Amino acid sequence: MRAFEPVPMKASDHEAIRLLSRSLGRSSEPSRFGDLECQLVLKDESGRxxxxxxxxxxxxxxDSAPAGYYLSGVEIAREFQQRGYASRLTAARLAWIAQRAQQAWCVVNERNSESLRLQASFGFKEITRADHFGSVGFTGGSGVLLRKDLTEAARNLTADLI
Structure with a gap:
């Protein structure tokens, strides 16, 4: 395994993911992720x-948010934030979606300015805002539905990024 490159998530990664998520004040539970998803991890040279x-x-x-392929979570350890690792994971996930669809979707809390900047850097555009999309509600703000068109040129560019 080459360090710092996205690789498929394994069951043996689940406990480290749980611990990382808790350290960020979140509650991700990888054992509940679906089987037909893109699930990736990034590790350092020592496998951390x-x-x-x-x-x-x-x-x-x-009615506000269509069915489709969504970016549905990214978490980076605090000591590694702001170094481009979320971008690496996003490029890899977009390449995965581009093999399956012509559009990628994302829902972000309007207060999560870092995530909104990240999505904008990949060409996502705001579609609408709401207090919930499906079963996903937003505390202290509204959610932002974002879409990125994955034209052939964009798919090739995204694939070149990973």
């Missing part, structure tokens, strides 16, 4: 988890 990300098909059953 730097971060993880996933993308999956989601049908929110919501």
């Amino acid at each position: 988890l730097i971060g993880w990300g996933r993308a999956a098909w989601w049908d929110p059953n919501d």
Whole structure:
């Protein structure tokens, strides 16, 4: 395994993911992730988890948000934040989605300015805002539905990034 490159998540990564998530004040539970998803991890040279990300098909059953492939989570250990690791995971997840669809979707809390900047850097555009999309609600703000068109040129560019 080459360090700092996204690789498929394994069951043996789940405990490190749980611990990372708790350290960030979150509650990710990788054992609940679906089987037909893009699930990736980044590790350092010693095999320590730097971060993880996933993308999956989601049908929110919501008039505001369509069914489609969504970026559905990324977490980076605090000591590795702001170094481009979330971008590496995002590029890899977009390449995965581009093999399956012409659009990628994302839902972000409007207060999460770092995530909104990250998505904007990949060409995501705001579609709408709401207090919830499907079963996903937002505390202290609204959610932002974002879309990125994955044209052939964009798919090739995204694939070149990983």
